Each structure stands twice: as C-alpha cells, then as structure tokens.
Amino acid sequence: MALALQDAQDIVAGCHGDPFSVLGLHEADGKLVVRAFVPGAQSIDAIDPKTGRTIVRLAPVPGAAGLFEGVAGRRRKRFAYHLSVTRDGHQWSADDPYRFGPVMGEWDEYLIGEGTHRQLWHVLGAHVLKHEGVEGTHFAVWAPNAARVSIVGDFNTWDGRRHLLRRRGHTGVWETFVPAVGEGDVYKFEVLDSHRHLLPQKADPVGFGSEHPPRTGSVVRNLSGHEWTDNAWMTKRAALQRFDQPMSIYEVHLGSWRRVPEDGNRPLSYLEHAEQLVSYAKDMGFTHIELMPISEFPFDGSWGYQPVGLFAPTIRHGTPAEFRAFIEAAHKADIGVILDWVPGHFPEDAHGLAKFDGTALYEHADPKEGFHPDWNTMVFNYGRAEVSNYLIANALYWLQEHHVDGLRVDAVASMLYRDYSRKDGEWVPNKDGGRENLEAIAFLQNMNTTTYGEVDGIMTIAEESTAFPDVSAPTDAGGLGFGFKWNMGWMNDTLSYMAEDPVHRKYHHSKMTFGLHYAFSENFILPLSHDEVVHGKGSMIDKMPGQGADKFANLRAYYGFMWGHPGKKLLFMGCEFAQGAEWNHDSSLDWHLLDIDEHSGVQRLVRDLNTLYRDHPALYEQDAKPEGFEWIEENNGDESVLAWVRRGGDGASPMLVVCNFTPVERSERRIGVPEHGRWVERLNTNSEFYGGDGRGNMGGVDSDQVAASGRAQSIKITLPPLTTLFFELECD
Template structure:
C-alpha cells in the first residue's frame, strides 16, 4: 500500500515540479474522503509540515510523500480552515494554504460579461478578504485569461519567482485563478505561462495590472484602488453633458518633457505630484480649460511617447504611483481644469512580457499578419472581432473614468482601425466579407466603446484622431455614426499650415487653403489641433515653419494663432507652441523655457494667455462652433491681398465679434469691412500690439459704423490693418 501511494504521489509531484498541472484544486488542498478528509500540500524544498487551525492549534503532522515536496495528512473531519507550519532548511514559515479557497478564487468570473467594467473588477490582482473561524483572512485573488495555455503559475517576490510553488487553476472558459492569503498591496508578481505544447513562454506581466515597475523587470505590482480619497465631488457635479457649446482650449502635454529637474535624478522627470503643482498652476495661469496628456497607459519604450502601450489599465510608474496620478487629476479638477488622456486601442507592441502571443497563440492579435501587423509601427493589431479583446479594450477605456476620474479620451490612430488597407499596398491586406476595405469589427467596437462611455459617464467625452473622410465619426451611433463626441480636424491643420508656410507674396495663389475648412465645418464636431505630430521628425517647430525674417516669423505665428482661436472648432495647442519654441520638440529634454527671457517668445506666451481669456469670456467664439448661426463669412474672396474676415455670433446672447486676418506684411489702410448693424465697434485684441512684440501700428480702437454698404451688408467700418496680424473687433452693445 505504501509503495502504491509513493508511486502515484511521485507522478503527481513530478507534474507539479515541472508545472504541468492545470487543475491543482483537484489534487491540492482539503478534500473529503470516505473516512473523513485528506489535506494535500505542495511545498517544494520543505522538510516538514504541521497542519494547524487558524488559532495555531495542531491538527496533525503531514506525511512527506515525495522528496520534491508533496505532503499529505488524513483527518477524521474537514476543518473549517487551516494553515501550514512549514519547516525549511534555513527557516520556518506559517502559510494559510491557498488551495482551500476554491470558491473565492472563482468569484466574479460568472458575471464577467454582464458589464465591461467587471473585467477590471475581477481579473488582475484583486485584494480580497474572507471571515473564517472569527478571523479575517486577507490576501490577493489573481485571475488571468489564457485559454490555450497548458499551465499557468503565479510567480513573485513572495515565492522567489519560482514557478513550481503556485500553480493556478484553469476555469472552464480559460481563466486561470488563485487566491493567495497574506499578500497585500505592493507585492510584485508575474505569470509563468506554458503554451499549448508545454513550452514555457517569457514571463508575462498582468494584462489587467494596475501598477508595474519599469525596465528591466516590467514587474506587475498589486495595487489597492480603494485607499485614495478624492476631493473633486463639486467638480464632477458641475460638469455639463453637452461639451459642444462650451469653451474648450486644450493644452497637449508630454509629461516626460514638459519640464525636467535641473539637477538630474535619473531622467529628471517631474513626478505626478510635482506636475500637480507646477503644470497645473501653469495651465491655470495661461487660461487653458483642458489638459490633454499623451498616453499614460504603461508602456515599455520612452521613445514611443506612450503610443506603444502594454498596461492598458495602469498609469505609467515613470512619474509615480496610481494614487499619485489620481492626485494629479484631482488637483486639475480643483483648479477647474478638465483632463483628457490619449487612449491607444489600435495596436500594441511585440515586447515579450506583454500581450503578444500571450498564451502561445494570437490571443489578442489577428493571426494573419495581413490583418494583425502594423508595418509602420512594428506592432500588433488587436483582433477586434474577438469577444475577449472587445471586453478588454472597452473595460480599459472605462477604468480611466471610473478609477482615475478622467474627463475625456482622445483615441489615437482611428483611421488605421477603420480600414483594412490602411498604409498597405495591393496584396498586403484582406478585404471584408463584402469585398471592401472597411474593418466592420473595428467599427462595431468603436461604436460600442462610445456608447458605453457616454452611457456611464455622460459628462465625459471622446475625441477621434481620424485623418480620412470617413462619414459620421462624431455623429451618434443611433444616427449611423461612430459615436465620438469630437473629431480632430486634420484637414484644417494641414491646409492652414501649408498656407502659413508660403511666402506672403505667394499666399494669394493658395488662398483657398485658409478658407476651405468652412466648406465641411458642419460635417463633424471638430477640434482644431496644432499637435505634437507637427513639431517632430524633422518638421521643425511652428515658429520655424513661418516664413520671413525673425520679426515676420513671430508675427506670422501670432496672426495664425489668433486666427485659429477665432475659427469654429475647439482648440488644441501642443506644449511649446505657446512660447514660440524655436527648436523641434525632443521627448528626451525639457521645453526651452529659457527663451522666455526674450520678448519675441514672451510676446507669444502673453498672446496665448490673452487669447484664452478672451475666448472663455466671449460666448460668440465657442457657443456656435457647430451651429450655422455661429459663423458668417464677411469676405473670403480677398485673395489678392491675402485677407480673410468673418463674424462669430453668440447663440444664446447677442454678442458679435468680427475677425480680420491680414496675412501679408503690408499695412492695409482704411480697409473697409461690412457689418450688419449700426453702432460702435471696438478692437478687443490685436496681435500686432507691442505687448506681444508687434509693430504696434496704429489701427485705432473704436469705430462708428457708417451707412456705406459693403460685403453685402448695409453698414461698414474702415480699419487700418496692421501687417501680419489678426484683429478681434467686438460690437459694443
């Protein structure tokens, strides 16, 4: 009898030692037997094990069945709970056996598909507690989806990264689970996964992890989200649901290079808490309404700027802990600043510790490289038709509103999701079922994502970076659209920048580039972006794009900036643009803040600050961005003199602001502008002012409308237009 037990146990011990057991709950822990109960424990390298109840009372000495570490004890009855007093060669430890918590380990899996957010409330590392024998047993429940894996083990600093010690249990639908008593926030872990053929893969970080270390370990870290106390209740309650009629001036920021510490500590990054002080105060002082942060989802490579994410549920630890990031958002809200983050569901990197071939198969990516590989970015494309991927991505979006109180998500590279042939030549892509190039699966996912965000967080918003003419990006899904709240106007950005880069002498031949955006302005809810993409990869800075000598460059930039702030559409300005940084953006260094010592740069900063103040206090400049009543061309045909003039109208009040841009270095004296009504008109902003390093050419301050018909209007005013300048002229009520 003893020999038979030894033979069977040796076989089991060998399977456990080689990490080939997928159902450890069936062989480990406490099980009823005909004559009572049997406890089986697997503790590699243990010398002896004593079984105790949770009060330390001895229940019996375990029999060592195999030298590799398999132990057994037979009892007359099943204990409510037990712990193991384990003797090693150099230490003694007391562990509550994780293999007695079968029900707790599987908790929540049955409800996973009831709501997307159940995914991040069930999977990953969840801190749990249970009451047994008058004791509160706390620990961490781990769950990871790897349906094709032959075996999965939990490894971490708590078991010396030994894959033998904590084999996980496979559920019927492919989730691997285990509750480990005694673990708490801060412990480090990964998953040791074996592919379907039993080959061990590189150690994997938690796909639903909340916190992780940086290079070289990329280790996941257990985090307790319940500890942070928010102070933004009044902010959340004050937020309106229709952002289209609100002022929106967005400061786009790369947290790692906005400002760095003078005395380098590592890379000199400011922490989330330091940014909550310095960046938030700066943005508030400049008058921006929103901060948009380049992706903060955990990512392995600094040079990707976050656009190659791996931890879709975790803010990067480069700048601090998840609670530190919450503090940053909290401080933004307490200073009346909304927070938008870039969210990247289009692709993910091939780093071995991440999602790629997670269980030895294409669990997250399309198998066929003609669908599953971005050659431009050397990254995998999510399989948007798989249910696990769809749940994963939508849940990863919702957690930012739920746990981090984010106000909006800007979705990167939407065009690459919508089209199978995006950046692919003939023969490099597979058509859809109808023979076309639309990715129906991605379209369906984006619609569902938007519906979930607006249903659960109606005060939040979604923004698409979509560079094609795909119809209805910012239209509701019930109206056939994708459901985004807003869309970046890439056409306006490229056309207007192309116009501004022309020598003023030749701009008249390209006049339509500065006016064309109004032809399609009401097709979408547009955001006008001057983003990071325009000041990298050899494109130079915005200032550097402007033609002419030093003064003309600065004047061009000022005139263009004010033109943008008055044009229909919400505003987005990348960091550094507001100080007319001369050098191209470099993610490895701070912005060139020292240039503010010079009036050219200080003048641009002062102008942007004044533009934000004027914009926020002038409903005519934002209420009617997407309403035909909010905009009137006065004259878009004066191509010969490269002058455009238009009128912005308030929707809920009678405010009127006339905008005139002179895109030549010539003063246009007594330039007549048609107006709708008699009365007085006053200049409220002039980019040629000496306050902004302008020439301060005399254009006048107030004008009385004359009954001289002009621009198909009954009245007009005559204004001396300064060189390379934009004027805002308000009707004095």
C-alpha cells in the first residue's frame, strides 16, 4: 500500500492540504484500500452499514498514531461502509466523512470564481441535507490563501485534525460533508495560513446562526422547509412602497424597546416583539418598522453596527425561524420591515472576517484603505469581486430568505470617500487622483441594480450625510440607484433652529426654509433617528427650549412641521412619547411616562399625525416633486411663522400647513390661500387632547376675498403659540 510517510505525518499533524487524497476509500495497486484517522483509537473496522459485518479490519499505520488502513479483500467495486471504532474500552460506529464525494457543482465553482454568485448562501455556509443517502451537514467556506481548513465542534471534540475540508479548484473554496451533524450543532472553522501557522478559530462568514454572546461559535440552522404565510402582503408590497405612497417609519432597537423586569430585565424575544411591537406600531399608525442591525454582533455597545455574522439574525432574540415569525406578524398587520444593513465596515474580532485566512481577504491590506479610524474597524475591499459578491448576496439573502422589505444602508458617506475622517497623507487617492471611492460607488450601484432587479417591491435607503449627487437617481442615469436617502441636512438645520430660544429664532429662520431649496433633488426621508438621542445629545424633549409646558408645545409644533414637510418620515422609538432620558441601549424605554398627560399627549399626537398623513394624499403623493409644494409665507422671520400648501395628484384636496414657533398667539391672523372655500382644521398641535390649552379655529374657517400673503383670498385664523395647524380645503 503506497502511503507516503510525509502524507501520513501530515494527516496526523492536521496539516495535509488534500486529505481526501489519503483518507477514505481509495484504489492502490489495483486494490481497494480504506484509511481512517481517529486520534486515540485502539482499533477500527470498516463494516457493512446494513448488516454490521466487518468488511475489512484496519491496521495501525506505523509512526502515525491514530491513522489506520486496510485492504478490502477481493472487492472490485466501491462500497458504502461505516467505521466501527474502539477507544478506551468504548465502541461506536459512524459514517466516515472522507468516503463522500463533493457537494458543490462546477457551475457554483464558476460563479464563485467570477464573483457573480447571487445566491452564494445556497452554497457556502452550513447546510443540513442528505448526501449520498446519508443525513448530515455540508460545510463550505472561502479561504483561498489557507494551507488547510477544517471544521471543529463538539462532534469531533474540537480537534481540527478530524474533519479537514476539500479544496475546490482555483476558487479558494473548501468544502466537506459531515455525517450526523445537524440543526443546533455548534461549529467553527480552523484555518492554517499559507505558512501553516494556526489562526484563531473562525466563525462562519455565511453562518445562519450563532451562539449567545460572549460565546462566538456558529450554529447550524436549517433554513429550508419554511412555509410563508404572508402572500397577501407580498402581493401588494410593490404598490405600497412606491415613491407616491405614505411612509412613516418607526426605528427600533430590539434590545431596549421593552424589557421584562420580572425575568432579569431581559429583552423581548422575536416572538414577543411579533405580538407587542407589531401591535404597538400598528396602533400608532406607522407603515414600517426599521430594525437597527440584527446581523449577529459580538459587542452590545455597538448596537449591531459592528457585525460579525452577516447572515445570522442575532440569537439575542431567538432563532432564524422565530425571526421569520416576527416578519410574518408584521406583514399580517400590513407593516413593512426595514433592516439596517452594514456593508461599510466590520470589527477586528479574532473570530470574525479580519485576516480570515491569514491574509487581508475581505479587507484592504493597506490600513490607509482597509482601516476605519472613526470606529477602529476594517473596511471591505469593494474592488475584489468575491467580496462585492459576498455583500450583494448578503443583501439578497435578507430580502429573499427572510422576506425583508427594505435595507437602510448605514454610513454610506464613509464608503463613498477615500478621505472620510482621514487627514492628509492618511488616505490613498483613486486611479484618477480623486477622493471618491470608485470601487465602493460601483459596488453600491451593483447592489441596488441587483436587489431591485431580483426582488419585486423592495426598497433601499441610503444614510448619506454629504451632498453626493444623485444618491436616489437610477444607475442608468449615473446615480447610485437607492430608492430613498435620509435628509441629514434637514435634520441638522431644523433641530438647531428648535434648540434656539424663540426670541432668537427670527435670526435663524432660514434653517427651517433652506431644506426646500433641495427637497426635490432626491427621494428624501426625514429622519429623527437614534443618532440624535445618544452621546450626550439628550432626548428630543430635552432639545426643546423653555420649561414644562413650553418644551412640550415646542416638540408638538416641531412634529407637526415634520409631518407637513415634504419627505417620508422616520422617528426613533421613545420619541413618540417624549422620552425624557437619553436613549440607553442597556435598558427599556421609560414606558411609565405614559401615565403623565404631557407624554401621553405627544403619543396621541404622533398617532394622529400618522393617521392624517396616511389619509390625505396631499401629504405624500408628490413628496419628491416641486408641484406638490407651494410656499404661502416663507420669509416671515420676525413672527417665526411659516405657511405652505401641500398638493397630491389629480382630485386630491390641498392641505395648508401653518406653523408658529413663538410663544405669542397670532389672533385674527390672515393667511393667504390658493383656492376659495372652506378650510377645515384637520389637526391642531395645541389641542387639549395632545396636552395643549385648546385654542384653535372651531373646526374650520371660510376664505374671504381679502388679499394676504400675495394671494387674492385669505383665511382669518387663530394661530396659537408654539403650534402647527393643518387645514384641508373642503371639497364640494
């Protein structure tokens, strides 16, 4: 039997680069030979899996402890067998993982090598299946520069010499099938780099499950067989997520939305969120729930923005099946689910993607390109086809496998610019000498083109904080191809204005109007996100000037301004009831504040704003078109009064919005109107129902042929202090 001594020694040492050429069933000198490696074994037989009879008794290979081999007599055809092992007085039988052929096909290899495998998760990762008639799990991982890759877990006592993977051609992919491993088993990859140095054990880059932190192992999860029950939503989703539809998003951190104090203050599970969060969002009138990142992450303090398991819903709240149940519950309630998605960077954790095979595989090798100074994280190498493919496949995975309705892409600005947060000399110009990251731009365009092309009715949203042009323009017109963009400039300007004492606001009036100069250049979402209520910024109510009732009046007027302004809406959890404290990811929202009238009043206002918004096309149909907006009073800084009209499509009644950002009542105030008729007061943020003092316009006013605000007709209204009013033209 021609087994080279070096091969035997490498198998025992666990550093053989092609173990399937040695172990398992082979032909040698015209005979069939069985070889097996079981450290500590005293004897091994190859037995018939049906009868249990011995086919061949294996003998120890001299100088190679744990390695056995035997000749299968006169047999001429390959045969199935089990290994019967005796060790320390115990005997057991099991399938030999080295007797199985490959699982991956040539077409998968080709697409992976080309960097165009859009369903990469169907091939890489851990998949429970039946292979050659045997139940087990197929493992595959990309590690092109590794000398050896093995799978380790309790099933092999975490011995990296036991289950070595087979290298698949020039793709850099390694694979193996491990019999009897299945749902719930914990595993990692053990990698030797090109110099045969042992690396820290790695979690699966395409793993569908993880252990509870701080443990870092991947967990086998079977995604197949789920029968979705949300067909009614999926059928109408495309119509509900168009640019001309209402969109009011409730941004949520699942770990701190609500906790269970009687059970160790634990966060809610996916199933509990499916009941409590979904019903709450439905009652509040939100159209979407946006989840801060739920891809598995090691550090709670990152809020999920430093993910390690990009394909694994965090186990903090349950399994992938339970996450799917949450999605289905939302869809049953006609609520879409958006995920915060983080393709911009990843942490340096030893079990993660960093130096995965001993080289800068997912990241750039040069820290001027591959290290992010703001977050001490690694930057993806978007110019590498396999990395771009990995990320785009990940986007498709969430949209296709979990029926997610949209992806909000985090930190897009950090991806677009090579000099983002870098000093001179700390960044590498692009091929043209510029600061734009051309590879990241191409990646984002490809991601958007692919996701919109592959999955009907979804949307992508960019958190982009600069003036980069055409973020939400189609890629064939030179844009990035996002569906929507967060309007960070609007948020910064208007919050800065609201923080001013009302007596000084007249000097900052342009901060409330400047956003209309560019409001129709993108498909904007107006965000009041988690970023505005952390890191010493205080809560929304804290940002408002004055004391007591004035603070709440300011906040109510501001929310009215926001809901009347062009752009879809996003509000972070707790802001809807004027959470008093700054957000803390380690504790629940202060739900007890709803026992206080001022806080419950703000909650009722947000609910009614959402209802008004959804029920009146003038407030959403032409969000991104200048035809949907008309200034009535733009330049009245002395009174800090703003007035405008919103218009929908044909047949929609116009809506007049009037804001007073001073504590002075403007009684019998004339406001010009574009059309004659009765203007019905649809919402008044000063209503007693919301915590105000109830001053208003007794349900509505009729216009007069009296010129005001540059119009031939006007209405005479009571404009209460620190108030926003909505008036709808009554149709005949």
